[in-house]
Amino acid sequence: MNPHTELISADPAGIARAATLLKGGDLVAFPTETVYGLGGDARSDIAVARIFDAKGRPRFNPLIVHLPSVKAARQIAIFSPEADRLADAFWPGPLTLVLPRRPDAGLSDLVTAGLPTVAIRIPEHPLAQALLRAFGGPLAAPSANPSGKISPTCAAHVTEGLSGKIAAILDGGACAVGVESTILALDPPTLLRPGGLPAEAIEACLGTRLSSGGNITKPTAPGQLASHYAPRASVRLNVTKPAPGEIWLGYGPIGADFNLSPSSDLVEAAANLFKTLRDADRQAGPKGRIAVAPIPNHGLGRAINDRLRRAAAPRS
Numbered sequence: 251m252n253p254h255t256e257l258i259s260a261d262p263a264g265i266a267r268a269a270t271l272l273k274g275g276d277l278v279a280f281p282t283e284t285v286y287g288l289g290g291d292a293r294s295d296i297a298v299a300r301i302f303d304a305k306g307r308p309r310f311n312p313l314i315v316h317l318p319s320v321k322a323a324r325q326i327a328i329f330s331p332e333a334d335r336l337a338d339a340f341w342p343g344p345l346t347l348v349l350p351r352r353p354d355a356g357l358s359d360l361v362t363a364g365l366p367t368v369a370i371r372i373p374e375h376p377l378a379q380a381l382l383r384a385f386g387g388p389l390a391a392p393s394a395n396p397s398g399k400i401s402p403t404c405a406a407h408v409t410e411g412l413s414g415k416i417a418a419i420l421d422g423g424a425c426a427v428g429v430e431s432t433i434l435a436l437d438p439p440t441l442l443r444p445g446g447l448p449a450e451a452i453e454a455c456l457g458t459r460l461s462s463g464g465n466i467t468k469p470t471a472p473g474q475l476a477s478h479y480a481p482r483a484s485v486r487l488n489v490t491k492p493a494p495g496e497i498w499l500g501y502g503p504i505g506a507d508f509n510l511s512p513s514s515d516l517v518e519a520a521a522n523l524f525k526t527l528r529d530a531d532r533q534a535g536p537k538g539r540i541a542v543a544p545i546p547n548h549g550l551g552r553a554i555n556d557r558l559r560r561a562a563a564p565r566s
């Protein structure tokens with residue numbers, strides 16, 4: 251899709267070029283002080299779907315949203331006094347905070363995987379800062395490597411893993427920290443992932459010990475359980491002929507009630523997934539039934555099927 255991944259130099263013209271690509275929904279890898287991030291517009295379902303596609307991620311796990319300032323972060327998340335204290339002490343820097351997402355945040359559902367929380371980071375790297383300001387919005391940015399591979403700490407690593415799959419790489423040399431950001435959830439303060447900011451520094455700032463054992467793939471706070479995001483309606487998978495009364499969620503050129511992608515485009519289907527599930531659920535009603543057409547199980551189809559299987563699983 252991007253046969254010629256541009257290597258963009260770290261000067262004002264390069265930053266303007268990278269921002270233009272991002273505004274068009276394309277993906278640009280950029281340096282941060284931790285590792286290179288694979289940036290895409292966090293407000294755009296298609297841009298975020300492209301991130302999962304380029305990385306070959308088998309699951310829609312939530313992505314970290316990068317912003318240039320605490321002021322910008324306040325527009326998308328709700329800050330407790332504890333969050334304020336951490337933001338004052340450690341932002342910009344290698345700390346990611348998981349905070350309640352504002353309903354009017356304007357983020358793609360795919361970037362938070364449908365969760366009511368959002369993971370936010372304010373990077374300190376001058377190029378990341380310049381790019382975020384030139385772009386003027388939130389950037390979703392997981393590490394810029396294929397899923398399951400080692401995180402990239404220089405532009406050549408990104409080229410090695412993602413060349414031909416993304417629009418451009420902003421070359422800013424080597425990353426200073428070289429490991430991912432520390433991820434912290436609050437209420438109570440819980441270390442979700444150790445990283446560039448030592449847990450001891452966070453404990454000293456808050457004057458309390460951090461809980462560990464938080465599970466980033468299965469958030470445990472009330473309202474964060476996976477089944478909470480299942481539709482109210484029951485969900486049946488791989489349905490080529492819906493039963494009477496079922497709302498048919500289609501894929502490909504079929505006459506379904508809703509369609510993830512009439513043109514059989516998995517990136518489009520991923521971009522539409524959360525919104526379409528919500529719409530189908532609303533139409534089906536509280537005791538309704540949703541029947542989902544088969545989705546090819548390759549590329550982004552694997553992540554789509556993973557999510558659909560969870561939606562179809564027995565409710566807890």
Ligand code: AMP
Pocket residue numbers: 311312313314348362365367368369391392393433442466467469
């Ligand atoms: P990466 O995409 O490799 O940068 O990793 C981001 C990490 O942040 C993943 O392990 C996610 O599960 C975690 N994460 C992002 N958003 C949230 C959230 N809202 N709640 C809990 N964990 C999150």
Ligand code: MG
Pocket residue numbers: 392393401
């Ligand atoms: Mg990663």
